Amino acid sequence: MNSQKELYILWHCLRTFFEDLEQWRQASSYLGITSTLLQESYDDLLKGTRADVHVPLWASCAKTGTRELCNSVTLRVIRQYKDCGYESAPMDGNPPDYIGQQFRFLEYLSVCSLREEGRFQQAAAVFLREFTVDTVRWVREALLRHSDHPELQALCAIMGDVVQGRTVVLHGQTEPLPPFDSVDWKAGMPIPMESERQIAIASFNDCGAKCLMSARVQEGCVLEITPDTSVLPFTGCSRGRAYRQTFLTADRLRYPMERTGKRGEGRFRRITWDEAAKKVAQEIRKTGQAYGPSSRFVTPASGVSALLRGDRFMKRLLGLDGGYLNYYNYYSAACANYVMPYVYGTLECGHTEEDLLHAGMIILWGHNPSANYFGPFFNRTLTQAKEQGIPIVVIDPRKSESVLTYADEWIPIKPSTDSALADALCWHIWKSGLQDQKFMDEFCLGFDEAHMPEGVPAGESYHTYLSGAKDGVEKTAEWAQEITGIPADVIRRLAEQYARTKPACLMPGLGPQRTGNGEQFYRSTAALACITGNVGKRGGSSGGTPWIPTHLLPDFAAIDNPYKGSIPSFLWTKAVENAGSMTAREDGVTGVTKLDSSIKLIFNLANGLLLTQHSNVNQTVQLLADKKNVEMLVVSDVFLTSGARFADLLLPAPSFFEVDNIVPPWVTDNYLLYNHRCMEPLFGCRFEYQWIRETAAYLGLEEDFIDGKATQEEWMKALYDDARKSEPELPTLEEFKSAGCFVFEAGDPHIAFQEIIENKGRFDTPSGKIEIFSKTLYDMDRPDEIPGLPRYTACAEGPDDPIKEKYPLQLIGYHTKRRCHSIHENNTLMEELEPPAVWIHLQDAADRGIKNGELLEIFNDRGCVRIPALVTDRIMKGVVALSEGGWFKPATDGADERGCLNVLTSSRPTPLANGNPQHTNLVQVRKAK
Numbered sequence: 001m002n003s004q005k006e007l008y009i010l011w012h013c014l015r016t017f018f019e020d021l022e023q024w025r026q027a028s029s030y031l032g033i034t035s036t037l038l039q040e041s042y043d044d045l046l047k048g049t050r051a052d053v054h055v056p057l058w059a060s061c062a063k064t065g066t067r068e069l070c071n072s073v074t075l076r077v078i079r080q081y082k083d084c085g086y087e088s089a090p091m092d093g094n095p096p097d098y099i100g101q102q103f104r105f106l107e108y109l110s111v112c113s114l115r116e117e118g119r120f121q122q123a124a125a126v127f128l129r130e131f132t133v134d135t136v137r138w139v140r141e142a143l144l145r146h147s148d149h150p151e152l153q154a155l156c157a158i159m160g161d162v163v164q165g166r167t168v169v170l171h172g173q174t175e176p177l178p179p180f181d182s183v184d185w186k187a188g189m190p191i192p193m194e195s196e197r198q199i200a201i202a203s204f205n206d207c208g209a210k211c212l213m214s215a216r217v218q219e220g221c222v223l224e225i226t227p228d229t230s231v232l233p234f235t236g237c238s239r240g241r242a243y244r245q246t247f248l249t250a251d252r253l254r255y256p257m258e259r260t261g262k263r264g265e266g267r268f269r270r271i272t273w274d275e276a277a278k279k280v281a282q283e284i285r286k287t288g289q290a291y292g293p294s295s296r297f298v299t300p301a302s303g304v305s306a307l308l309r310g311d312r313f314m315k316r317l318l319g320l321d322g323g324y325l326n327y328y329n330y331y332s333a334a335c336a337n338y339v340m341p342y343v344y345g346t347l348e349c350g351h352t353e354e355d356l357l358h359a360g361m362i363i364l365w366g367h368n369p370s371a372n373y374f375g376p377f378f379n380r381t382l383t384q385a386k387e388q389g390i391p392i393v394v395i396d397p398r399k400s401e402s403v404l405t406y407a408d409e410w411i412p413i414k415p416s417t418d419s420a421l422a423d424a425l426c427w428h429i430w431k432s433g434l435q436d437q438k439f440m441d442e443f444c445l446g447f448d449e450a451h452m453p454e455g456v457p458a459g460e461s462y463h464t465y466l467s468g469a470k471d472g473v474e475k476t477a478e479w480a481q482e483i484t485g486i487p488a489d490v491i492r493r494l495a496e497q498y499a500r501t502k503p504a505c506l507m508p509g510l511g512p513q514r515t516g517n518g519e520q521f522y523r524s525t526a527a528l529a530c531i532t533g534n535v536g537k538r539g540g541s542s543g544g545t546p547w548i549p550t551h552l553l554p555d556f557a558a559i560d561n562p563y564k565g566s567i568p569s570f571l572w573t574k575a576v577e578n579a580g581s582m583t584a585r586e587d588g589v590t591g592v593t594k595l596d597s598s599i600k601l602i603f604n605l606a607n608g609l610l611l612t613q614h615s616n617v618n619q620t621v622q623l624l625a626d627k628k629n630v631e632m633l634v635v636s637d638v639f640l641t642s643g644a645r646f647a648d649l650l651l652p653a654p655s656f657f658e659v660d661n662i663v664p665p666w667v668t669d670n671y672l673l674y675n676h677r678c679m680e681p682l683f684g685c686r687f688e689y690q691w692i693r694e695t696a697a698y699l700g701l702e703e704d705f706i707d708g709k710a711t712q713e714e715w716m717k718a719l720y721d722d723a724r725k726s727e728p729e730l731p732t733l734e735e736f737k738s739a740g741c742f743v744f745e746a747g748d749p750h751i752a753f754q755e756i757i758e759n760k761g762r763f764d765t766p767s768g769k770i771e772i773f774s775k776t777l778y779d780m781d782r783p784d785e786i787p788g789l790p791r792y793t794a795c796a797e798g799p800d801d802p803i804k805e806k807y808p809l810q811l812i813g814y815h816t817k818r819r820c821h822s823i824h825e826n827n828t829l830m831e832e833l834e835p836p837a838v839w840i841h842l843q844d845a846a847d848r849g850i851k852n853g854e855l856l857e858i859f860n861d862r863g864c865v866r867i868p869a870l871v872t873d874r875i876m877k878g879v880v881a882l883s884e885g886g887w888f889k890p891a892t893d894g895a896d897e898r899g900c901l902n903v904l905t906s907s908r909p910t911p912l913a914n915g916n917p918q919h920t921n922l923v924q925v926r927k928a929k
Ligand code: SF4
Pocket: 203, 205, 207, 208, 209, 210, 211, 213, 235, 236, 237, 238, 239, 240, 241, 373, 820
């Protein structure tokens, strides 16, 4: 066994290895080691610069066998430190139970013990036994797994011996004590622990619920998360209770890095924040000068759905530097949002949630609020509706959680055929004399030949189309049965039930509008609401987008972008590949007649869009892998996502546990949340504002960029105070911050278009009517894809596409309760909630000899996903389903092994909105070899 003096030297040497390689080179001679380890290898092992190297360096991981950071183990470590009067020193931003810090603590105990014999000897033994032995075991195993460098082997052997109490031979002078920085350390008095606090947090994920939660926190360790019901009855969800296991983990990106390997290979080198800011500034300048502002693009981001967010700050900076290529539309609701103004003249077509309770029946069409939250209280309202006995019908290819929870009837439908069902429902209602003719005559354009806009030839009305007077095909229930797979008698019964129930709420979800003909779906549901006269009625619905006017919540001021060109968000890969070929008519380019340049510089700040969330992953991989396309890809994220692996500059962002922010609700609720940070940013993480400001300084634009607001806090206050000017009900920022949640006084319930209907007013459309027939769309002269009517249009990879011979199954995606888009993918607890699997119908499985749980390959011309089967009767025959958001993880043969839906989806945009058709895919399925 080593003497106390020797132990002191040993702990010191071990500490220096985990603190700083240069210091270690000096100290290693005491252990008889000549250090030759390269900084690059050192960073790969200890700093996270290599994607496939994971060394758990913290007691929190070792003691729990998980990847958790800053948990109750960390707290126990801190308590031991404080009991012994030890102040931990910053060690590259690591949590205090970092192995280097543990060795430093043991060094402290040893030097104190030397000075005052016996002091802390017992404490050292206890600490070693409780924490360090396990941490060292984990670290040694991982280091030796990842490296066979002799220096590491020697170090690991010594670490093992020291913590086990075996004697280690020291080299060099031990008497007098070497002049380490610690030689003069003195024993401190016990330091009181911070008391435990409940902190109001509001995750700024792009979850539709936006709950206020409460974190039990002590000494920067997050011990528990529960819903905060002090102001509103938030319930949270399993993801929320497990936020810690998602965000406070050893998987975090830790320091700014620059790519060293090929794009996507996952090899980086550590750089300083200053170097990062300088490089970003150089690239902004370089691309601006070489290609013009349209070469610079900030991807649509929703990873930080809060007031202060990196993408807005970066756009602000680029705007000050000459501009950037903008985008419009977003992936969630591209078709619905684009098309509604053509019908109603606005997007605000929803009702206050409580109005559901006045409905005589509710139809949830492609809507699964049980897993895909639409406000924190929507499910509670649906439950009330069910308890009230309001019949609920769900139309969905999957027997979703909402079907199981609420539905009196589930009507499975073939994906992308929703408008055919709507056509048949409308026609049956009409033929049965159940239509609200008065409402249509008074408020609608295009229902029949007598109510058509001028300049349109005869035979173009909805009635003419439905009756088959023009094309010879009557849109009967039997006609729709062939297309949709829904029995004709079910269609007739639903039509009659919907038309006879007054009022009835038809609530379309966003799923069916993410199909190849997604625009038509929302036009169809609007037509149904009109033909039954449910528009503007209490308990009814417009069949349109669910948005309602809300308070003017704090928001980032509009960014002045000198470059006026804009593209649909879904077409960013096309703008990388060949922006010059993009036109207004074909690609929806706005603001300019032609884009000056393809995209050369991308900022992808807090989102999974680069790969996981964008269609046709393999195509995007090829595009990004070639540096001739995008010359610089800057990513800021919390984790090394599949897209982040492709970054040239990879910048670590803090999680919501580490930064204050203001969090607005997602859909319609009248409240505002404040997210309080629970700890300082871990490692070297920085909120984007900080490095973007430093970039601005390198560009000589700092003063303009900050506009007198030097810190994030000052930005928050200024933006919040701006909102108070139009919303005087808002309290001061300090009052709001202290409460964590502000609720606006309840106003009158909102019922879309009630005022227009009651006052016989005008809609904000060219005709002033609800445009069932749109002359604007008709005049586009693309009748097969963008007809003047809301009629069914068959789309590529729909159920009638000839390639069905080769790929006979329709593949759809769905929102899963185990993720919020691509967030929580790394959370192993969520894996238990819903393991990765492809849903396949019993008959489709039997036809292929597939058993439940067997590994399958789902494939088409775009790629292959290898994943276990969930054989079930909860999905329509002929349809398979994968949840969205699985991170692309290719095996050596290129097949994805995490269920990344977008490996199989198409980048062909929808015809009008140029939106994402990610639920329209044909595939085949086979057993994996
Ligand atoms: S993930 Fe969504 S539903 Fe769950 S706690 Fe967070 S905000 Fe609420």
